[in-house]
Amino acid sequence: MDKLIEKKRFSKKTIWIAAGLLLFVVVVAYGYSLSLTKVYKADADKVVFNKVLYGDFEDVVLLNASVIPLTSVIVSSPEGGTVAEIFTENGASVVKETPLLRIANPNALSGYTSSETSITEQINQLRKLRLDLEQNQRIMSQDMMGIENSLRTATRKYNTDSILYSKKVITRQEFEISSQDYEYFQGRKKILKEAVKQENQSRIMQLKQIDVSINNMNESLQTIRQNIENMIIKAPVSGKLSSYDPVIGKSYGVNEMLGKIDVMQGYKLQASVDEYYVNRVKEGQTASCEFNGSTYQLVVKKVIPEITAGQFQVELGFENKSPLDLKRGLTLSVKLTLSDNSKSLLLSQGQFFQSTGGSWVFVVKDGKATKRNIKIGRKNFKYYEVMEGLQNGEEVITSSYDQFNQYDVIEISQ
Known part of the structure; x- marks a missing residue:
């Protein structure tokens, strides 16, 4: 009897072929992965x-800080024009009201002169009007005195004629003349008194308006004269001139900066900080710097967050007095502390x-x-x-x- 032989699912040959294919795939995949890795x-x-x-x-952050005066005052030209005269030089120590230079502006000067003449004429006219009002008051006062005097005379005659008429000494016609004069001067006095009252009220109002107008015009005159005087630029405070480089003939506009005056009351530091720290630098933070072998403590006084060329500005003040040997323009290395270690x-x-x-x-x-x-x-x-x-x-x-x-x-x- 024949025996049934079961056929094997995978032959050895099939297994070897599959293993070879798998190895090939692994090698190819590894080579591909190596090709993707950049070395x-x-x-x-x-x-x-x-x-x-x-x-x-x-x-902390290290900063290069420049020494600047604690207070600087800008010197500007209230009047535009060209430089006509220079009285002092950059770096000079000046006191308040020291003349620095003179600005020439013929057109402005001519305009100011014309305005001054016109305002002076108007003031004179207003003063003449004041005199006219006062003269009119005196005339009305004299008229009132004349009426009152005439009324007193008419009153005496009326009283006398009343007695004489009652005694039949004078005629009725004579008495009526006296009575008529008495009533006439009474009426004139009443009318003139009312006119004087109204005139006084009007005069008082007009005088007030004249006074206001004259005061305003005098202020305008003072402004014009001050503008003319402002053509000579003077030091607004005492200190040391800096950033001051006028040249004869150079033109300046109205309120254009001519220079600065450093008030010699101490110094502060100004530094540029990378914009990376703009949200971390705040007023009141502490810092320190070295100068002439000594360490000085500083405090952030002002943060100017405007970003320019990737940096913003901070100002630092000395906790105590600034070193005596500091000079404007020196550069100091500052260590600014942002938080604790x-x-x-x-x-x-x-x-x-x-x-x-x-x-x-x-x-x-x-x-x-x-x-x-x-x-x-x-x-x-x-x-x-x-x-x-x-x-x-x-x-x-x-x-x-x-x-x-x-x-x-x-x-x-x-």
């Missing part, structure tokens, strides 16, 4: 390495930041450097604060990545 070969002496450290992060992972600053923005770095291990994403927090004049992605003791390339920032792996040859 750059760099000499060790052409890159900079720094280790990640754990220590105190000093949250704290323990952190630290990575030295380097040019790599310009390529990566601090989002990734090349980490070195066994002669190779590979990309790794990191997170950087604060920075000071020396270190970045590492928040994520690195460990204490790891080595990082901190020099420029410009030549290999498109590569994934860097092979470092000694």
